[in-house]
Amino acid sequence: MLLTVSSLSKSYGDRRAVDGISFQVRQGQTLGLIGPNGAGKSTTVSLICGLLRPDAGQILLDGEAVSAGNSTAKHKIGLVPQELALYEDLSANENLKLFGALYGLTGSRLKTRCSEVLALVNLSDRAADKPGSFSGGMKRRLNIAAALLHDPQLLILDEPTVGVDPQSRNAIFDSLEQLKREGRSLIYTSHYMEEIERLADHIVIIDHGKVLADETPAALFQRLPAQAALQVDLALPADAILIDQIRLQPGVTDVTSRDHSLQIGLQATDDALPLLQWLSANGNRPLHFTTAKAKLEDIFLGLTGRSLRD
Secondary structure (H helix, E strand, O other), X not given: OOEEEEEEEEEEOOEEEEEEEEEEEOXXXXXXXXXXXXXXXXXXXXXXXXXXXXXXXXXXXXXXXXXXXXXXXXXXXXXXXOOOOOOOOOOHHHHHHHHHHHOOOOHHHHHHHHHHHHHHOOOHHHOOOOHHHOOHHHHHHHHHHHHHOOOOOEEEEEOOOOOOOHHHHHHHHHHHHHHHHOOOEEEEEOOOHXXXXXXXXXXXXXXXXXXXXXXXXXXHHOOOOOOEEEEEEOOOOXXXXXXXXXXXXXXXEEEEXXXXXXXXXXXXXXXXXXXXXXXXXXXXXXXXXXXXXXXXXXXXXXXXXXXXXX
């Protein structure tokens, strides 16, 4: 196991920000860490990076304890902070050389790593330009490049797409998916559920400083009674007999009726077409229908009872 977080706790005065959190990250795994504002994500990230000292618990990286005074363990981690950490009056390449020197890189090794990480984030052609001339997304990508200079075993990204346009977000994802293909281990925090769904192969949901879920995406979705939904508008309101018959159809988990509209929970989106065909064959041809898959947001709301940005 690359990272093991055990019974981690941290308080600020009377407020318990992190309350006995435990989880693990395997080599090559991308873990999505999500929770509402104030859930304890940023404190957890700071503790893992050795920026804060925990009140209790232990963090092991590749079998070695991570602590505020252990620089060896901390150098195995690359952090992409939520706030940009760049020098506007230095070029992109000069920024990287500065950060590389802080990690002890010098000479040809530093030059090579600067070129490699700029290529990874697709900024090679802007190496001589200053970040002041960059878009928000380009600055974010340069931040990622800086965190990768020392070739860390674990890359932690704290809200890396905040305030960037869709094109820049896709460019960031291209870089991160390349890192995944190379077997890099990632911890990714975000308020955007679709990003977690796209990247993560394991998800930890926290709230009020506690872990509410620590599972694969597939296991999380199994918590929902319905994996998909079908809304059907009929010419006439559905009576109780029809609703009971629908409940008996393959794949149907739940049915509710309101006026001329039916809300039908399904085990899978593939169950929608046979049900629509059955309705038509039994004299209830839909006037209109829509389908939707269950989303991570549905699971999150079920666990926390509040939206991600609360």
